[in-house]
Amino acid sequence: MSIETLKLCGLVILLAPLAGAILAGGLGPRVFRSRSHWPVLLGVGSAFVAAIVLFREVYTAPVGETLAKIPLYEWIAASTNARFNVELLIDPLTAIMLVTVTGISLLVVIYSRDYMRDHGQPERGYERFFAYLGLFVFAMCTLVLGGNFLLLYLGWEAVGLCSYLLIGFYYDKPSAAAAAKKAFLVNRVGDFGFGLGILLIYISFGTLEYAAVFDMVQERLLASGEPLTDGRLSAIALCLLAGACGKSAQLPLHVWLPDAMEGPSPVSALIHAATMVTAGIFMIARCGAIFAASPLAMTVIAVIGATTALFAATIALVQTDMKRVLAYSTISQLGYMFLGIGVYAADSAVFHLFTHAFFKALLFLGAGSVMHAMGGVIDMRQFGGLRKVIPWTFMTFVIGSLALSGVPGFAGFFSKDEIIHHALSAHWLLGGIGLLTALLTAFYTFCMVFMAFSGPERIPEGVHAHESGGWMIFSLLVLSVGAIGAGYLGVGGKVFHHFLEPVFAETFAAHMPTHGAVHAVAHQSFWQAYGLMVISGSLAFIGIIGAYVMYVRQPWIPGLVRASARGTYDTLWNKYFVDEAYQAGIVEPAKKTGELCVGLDNYFIDGLIWTVTAIPRGLGYLARTLQGGAMQGYGLSMVAGVTVIVLLVFWCQ
Amino acid sequence: MWEFLTSQMGVSIMLAAVVFGVMQGVVAYSIYFERKIAAWIQDRCGPNRVGPFGLLQPIADGVKFIFKEDVIPGHVDKVLFVLAPTMMFIIAFIGLAAIPWGGQWLVDGKLVNIQVSNPDIGLLYLLGVGGMGVYGVVLGGWASNNKYSFYGAIRATAQMLSYEIPMGLCIVIVVLTMGSLRLEEIILPQTAYWSGAIPKWNIFLHPLVFLILFITMLAEANRAPFDLAEAEQELVGGFHTEYSALKFGMFFLGEYAHMITASAFISVMFLGGWHLPWLPWAQPEATSFAAVIVKMLVLGGKIAGFLFLMMWIRWTLPRFRFDQLMRLAWLGLIPMTLGLFMITVGLLYFGLHRSWAWTCGGDTVVLVLTLMYVAVSRREVSGRTPGMNVIGVGTAAG
Amino acid sequence: MTPETAYLLYFAFALGGAGVYFMLPRGEATKPAVGALFGLGSLIALSLVLSTRIITPDHTTYYFYLFSTIAIAAAVRVITHPKPVYSALYFILVVISVSALLVLLEAEFLAVAAIIVYAGAIMVTYLFVIMLAQQTSTPHYDSRSREPLLAVMAGFVLMAAIATRSADIAPSRVVASDARSQVTSPVVLVSDGATDEPTGTINEPLTRGNTLLVGASVMTRYVVVLEISGVLLLVSMVGAIAMSRKRVPMEGYRPAAPPLGQIGKEVEPY
């Protein structure tokens, strides 16, 4: 592993998308115009190539030398002991994340080239869109590559900013603006906790560098030399967790993600698959040393993850907006990942993140393609039987759906199965929720597929449905390959987990209550391991068949169900009234408090200030009469003064 | 008495009297010659009634100027109205004080300068006096309280201020080349010879500078083709519309005196002053009284030549339009002289400022660059910029 | 200076102040003749005082009296004449006579430069502007001065203070006698220029005058100042062109803008 190569790769990964963004944003309106995608495409593309090279470097490195710290320059030198460098940390986790992020982003950029066009003409803000995309990739890579918490925080906030910009891309649409604001504000709540966590880390350990912090956590030592208590550690972990919940849309803070659909579809794909939501998972995996050492935090993570998975899956059952279904499925899958981390199987969680990135990006881009074909309509009730109209999209969408459903042989199956496996061995309830969620996932996914693509051909009025352009199909095909093949990297805990082992060996694996995950898997009997696979595979098939029956064979069943379970349906349709609860419990009181403050400010504080200013104003009014405004008047007094001074000087000599 | 007369001061006083007196006559007769030359160019006879060949015509004119009724219009500012022609007349004449008329005179074993005054800063003195020349025109035009006179005055002001810049730069170039501000010291190096044949007159060193200086002198003297201040077609009589009799005569004499001063000045600067090659009396070594007379005649001849040239130009070339006049100064002469100035400074740094080939080369470079610029931007130079206000045209009617 | 001459000097300034006061335009109350009388008395008293400072009169002394009288009289007319054109013309007279005084002080180059710059260029532009902006009759602001009594008192007290001190320069401190009166060719005063104490000596006669010395001083010791002056001139040129090219609409007097203290009341502070 050559440091120079890594440094070069790291710089290219960081700077190439940034340069692309600056070029597209700065020169786009004048120079590139409809070719504005090229700078970003080349930037992200070279970042992807660099990520591959970096991955190869890390992969071929001998065991025990897979971690590299590369300081670039001193960033902030606030005092002698408060110095922060811009430094890169490269290890297998980083390598995998970088390949995923840049790869998916590259495909998204390629896809956007056709998607952001209307009849061949670029949309308004074309160059702005690509500039934001490049910036997003840069932010995410900063987050992933950064070697200390400060850079992590920088990337964290920059990702939030980019998501705000992209969700609100159609800023003249009120719903988009509101969604962007909502995403930003909800993320702020999480980021507040995250910032507190980082401050707590700095106060506790006196440094923000990963390695130093983690070493001190391992040694259970504070910067002051006192021992690190469990309470403090849990506080840090929970604060950081709040940030992760915000970014990864976990239960209390999940509300922004479904609304983020207001952005263009490629943005959704980017947010759901590669950049935004994976940040939380990545952060927890990166800070494994902190989290794994706190059983409380791990329990919270597992519970949050399981609850979110089930909660989101149930909501997804009744949604009719294709992208919204996919959004809830993302929340659900992120719940799986949290669950995986919560049961000390961080490698499985990262594996699921990896596979999920492919099929979720595929599904979103497919949904975007459908939307593109349908002239912007995304409500599934309005169309059907599209498999003949847009065959390529149909094919790739089905592959993505199979992967999401966890059908054996597709990517989702392997990773999800692993997580359920580990959850079961931790607690039967967690595993049970996982299995139930798997069933629901398969069901709602294929409800969506059948509603959109099967049956008689139904197309909304006045829409000329057509297959999408070559750039879009290319992205979809590449992602389909990933959605099928990505899972085989982790079969039997071989390649993927072995690669990640150095990262988690001393954190999650070491702290596992049941003597370590690898041991657990190894010591399970053949029937235990494969029986679970059979069960989860059958659940997927049951869900698919159920959907087939309900939406193709006997289409009257959904209506019956809807009518018989009115209350449940309404609750699900309204997403458990979480938004309404927030509105009533937080937003309204906050508004009232704000109004109260305004009144206080206007009448009490301002009154005080005006009273105070009245005094100098009155004095100034008196002094004003001395200022005639004619410069000669001033000159006269000046000359008189000079005369007096001259006379004094001469007399006093 | 003889002692006093042959002292420097005595010679100066006598010379001043002689120059003043002679110049009156010369000026009067230059008006006669102007008319004769105009007639000759236009294939007419010219004045020929008063005396043989009309030679007494100037005297008749003078008598008329003196005895005509001197009208002072009621609406004028009387003090300035009277002051203006006087200033014009005086300022045109006091410039002559610094002109070295005849080198040096060896009398009673000591050398006396044939020059009214020989200040260290003779050249600057001439420049300063020249700068004052505009007041006569400006005050006359303004005091007349007449629209056309006023336009004439304004035009004259703008014109003189503009042309003073290239003139000053030309003079600076000569000063740099000669290394002195004293007029006598400017003449002396010009009396040497290149390869024993060609006199080292500055005109051979800097022909382009000579040309530009001559043009600016024409403009400074308000002579055609730069006599915009008195353009009859546009401004009736210009700044002297309201003047008559003796005061008009003073304006008239002042203009011709100005021409003579300018001619003498440019002769000293570029044509070696009183120096004439191979004529033994016109060499710096010759200091006898006869030599002084010959030298004065030589300088007088050069002045006469310039006067003839100016009259010839006046009756040959049409008058400029005002914007053309301004453009010639600001876009033509000033950049050219600036370029020449920089080249001269560069040559001075390398000690090549008296080298014929280098200075002429520099002049050629500047000339070629200017011609190239003119060729490239011909339309802009010849055409009239829309919206450019020509002082006195268009506004006068409204 | 003896007390008698000092009092004579004060008397001269008092007379001069009264003269200037009477000559300043004050509408109907202007009395130029009375002012001129006072001024004449003041000049005589002043010349009496100054004559005590002259050690050996020669022709430069007469030139000095001639030109300083012209300068002062013209200066008084500059500030008292109701017509700006005459003020400008009198100012030219001041410049010329001051230049003559400079020549007496062996500063020929500066003298001629002052004439070229002031009389040849600056005053022409002044006249230009005066003529462009001239009213048909004398406007009210030219026929009445503001605070003439106070201003004259302040100005002349200051004048008396400075002049009294200046008149006490000891003749022995003068370096290098007035060379022009003794030697036919001009004498160069040589100094290294770096010392404050007078150290000049009479050097061998040169024929170049002081232009060379001033030039050397400007080009060596004060070269930075020279460069800055060049930049200053350029800036001024650009500024003047930018200002005068601007077309501004004619407007009448407009009511004064609300005072700053009121902004908070009428306009929201944020």
Add this chain to the structure above:
Amino acid sequence: MNSLAEYSVISAILFALGLVGFLTRRNLIVIFLSTELMFQGIVLNVVTYARLHGNTDGQAFGLFMLVIAAVEAGLALGMIVLLYRRRGTLDAEAWSFMHG
């Protein structure tokens, strides 16, 4: 032989006269003329003292003062023309709106 004191007195008189003019006159152009008059007094004074010390520094400064005067004249006259175009008057008090 002169003591140079008289030149100094003359310069003081010129300076103070300029000052009086600056304070009393209302015409913008005359006000600026008065400042030029003060410049003349200063130039004379500076050259006088240079003569007293036997060097040329004063003349150099006199030269720079000419530059300043030219700069001042250029800008001031430009401004006056601008003001005159705007208000049609040269009265200095027409522009006294900078009072408190």
